[in-house]
Amino acid sequence: MDLLLAQLFGVLRRVWKYRWIGLSLSWLLGVIALVVAFVVPNRYESSARIYVDTQSILKPLMSGMAVQPNVEQQVTMLxxxxxxxxxxxKLVRMADLDLKKQTKVQAEAQIEHLMKTLSISTTGRDNLYTLAYNDPNPEVAKRVVQSLVSIFVESSLGATRKDTASATTFINEQIKAYEAKLEEAEQRLKEFRLRNLEMVAGDGKDATSRxxxxxxxxxxxxxxxxxxxxxxxAARRQLEGERGRGNDLTTASILQESSIAVSTPEIDARLAELRxxxxxxxxxxxxxxxDVASVRRLIKELEEQKRREMAELRKQALNNPVGAANVGNPVQQELSRMLATAEVQVASLKARVGEYQSRYSAAMSAMRTAPQIEAEAAQLNRDYAIHKKNYEDLVARRESAAISGELDVAAGVADFRLIEPPRVSPRPVAPNRFLLLGAGLLVTLVGGVFAAFAASQLRPVFFEPSELRNKTELPILGVVSRLVSDAEIRRLRVDRIRFIGGSIGLFGMFGLAMLALVVLNARQAVV
Incomplete structure (x- = not known):
């Protein structure tokens, strides 16, 4: 610890030896700091506050019909x-900052300066934004902020409308593409159905189910x-039994009537039932x-049979009066009608069984190709359904986009309210001259001490024999004492007084500068 203190005192004594160099440099740095503190021009700040109202009464009413963008996020990103x-x-042109003749390098420097000094800040809530800019000329600062406010509002509206137009254009292109795909799918489906009319059923059942x-x-x-x-x-057997019993009856009156007119009730009943x-x-x-063709064929055959039987009955009525009497038997007529109805039903069912048998045989023979046809039909229907769904969704989205665009025009994306118009602060916001003077004083002191220390290191002086021995690593044979006279003591005392006076003068210079700043600020406040 003693060795450390000894070394520290040695360094201080060497620095003290070159104190005048340090004081001279301090005065030089102090004068420069004062000049800089008073020469740096004032900068005035212009600011404006904008409130972005993202609420609209139309948007809740149109919820579900129109696209609701995240307006707050859009404004924040903007x-x-x-x-x-x-x-x-654009701001340079709007604020007339390009009126001065500038080279290309100067114009680029001006743009870079504006990009660094312009500021847009938000409070983090309530959608309140502050736009600020500072410049030595207060009027220029105000014009810049006014132009920035205009660009802020115009950019938000223009960006939203551009997004809506781009979305509509993209959706229209997709609709055209899917419309062409849908038409192509419909054409393929139509051709497939035409090729496989007998295999494609409209009930949605597969071949196995059918x-x-x-x-x-x-x-x-x-x-x-x-x-x-x-x-x-059974009806035929009953009719034959009834005819056998009717052969024993003889009625002359019926024979006479039969000779005039005969009838075929069995055939007539069958014809009526067939019709x-x-x-x-x-x-x-x-x-x-x-089935239709079969019934028509039966009707034609029965009509021919009726004509033959009527002719035969007339002949029998003339030759066999007893047999003719049976024609008018009501029981026999009823049984004949029943038999005719049964014959018609049997004929119809035979035709139906034949048709179903042919259909079943054709379906059995088509079972080999049915799975492939059904798979192709399922794929075509699936492609068609997908294209149709996408097409309908895109059309619905296009209508939604159109409604959204009209909603933005009617209600506006957001309501930009200028809470505080651009204004310039009456006092300069920069530079802080008190801070500059304090920093200048600190730099002055540090510079003076560093100059004295550097001089002591460049031209070292040893005040103790141990320091010399440690530095040179040579033995010290002896020490010669120096006697200080009274004149030398007086000279050293005067030198100290002069150094103290110079140091006090340096601090006083900075103190007077700060006092002058206080007075100037007070006058500006009064004005």
Whole structure:
């Protein structure tokens, strides 16, 4: 510890030896600091405050029909990206900063300076933004802030409208593309259906389901045919029995009437039943349907049979009066009608069974190609459904975008309210001359001490033999004492007084400068 203190005292004694060099440099630095503190021009700040109102009564009303953008996020991003080179170049023209003749280098320097000094700050809530700029000329600062406010509002509106137009253009292009895809899918689906008319069903069932349904219809038709045949056979047996009993009856009056007119009630009943069945079939099928053609063929055959039987009955009525009497038997006529109805039903069911059998056979033969056709149909329907859904969604989004654009025009993206118009502070905001003087005083003191220390290191002086021995690493043989005279003592005392006076003068100079600043500020406040 003693060694450290000794070294410290040694350094201070060497610095003290070169004190005048340090004091001289301090005075030089002090004068320069004072000049700089008073010569630096004042800078005046102009600022404006804008409130962005993102609420609108139309937006809640149009919720679900129009796209609701995040306006607050858009405004925040705009405030962060507003100070860009294109906007600053526009601001230079709007604020008439390009009226002075400038070289290209000076213009670039001016733009860089504006980009660094312009500021847009927010309070973090309530969408309140502060735009500020400082310049030596207060009028220039005010014009710059006014131009910045205009650019801020115009950029927000222009960006939103540009986004809406870009979105609409993109959606229209996508709609055209999907419309072409949809038309192509419809054409492929139409061609596929035309190629496979007999295989493609409109009920949505696959080939296996249709085959099972045809088999069930065929079995049901066979069962109905057997029932109808049994009913027909029973009616025929009853009619034959009734005819056998009627051979023993003789009625001359009926024979006389029969010679005049004969009838075929069995055939007439069958014809009536076939015509009713034909009417029912025509309501469900076309003329080319197999059931319709079969019934028409039966009607034609029965009409021919009726003509032959009527001729035969007239001949029998003349030759066999007893047999003719049976024509007018009501029981026999009823049984004849029943038999005719059963015959018609059997014929119809036979045609139905034949048709179902042919359909079932065709379906069985088509089962080999049905899975491939069904897979192709499923793929075509899926592609068509996807393209149709995308097309309809895009059309709906285009309408939503159009409504959103009209909503933005009607209600505005946001309401920009100028809370505080651009104004210039009456007092300069920079530079802080008190701070400059304090920093100048500190630099002056540090510079003087450093100059004295540097001189002591360049031209070292040793005040103790131990320092010399440690520095040179040579033995010290002896020490010669120096006697100080009274004149020398007086000279040293005067030198100290002069140094103290110079130091006090240096501090006094800075003190007077600060006092002058206080007076100047007080006068500006009064004015």
């Amino acid at each position: 405030s962060r990206t507003l100070i860009t080179r294109p906007n600053v170049e 085959l099972a349904e045809m088999n069930a219809q065929l079995e049901r038709a066979k069962l109905e045919l057997r029932e109808a045949e049994n009913a027909r056979d 009713r069945s034909l009417d029912g079939l025509l309501q469900r099928y076309t003329e080319q349907h197999p």
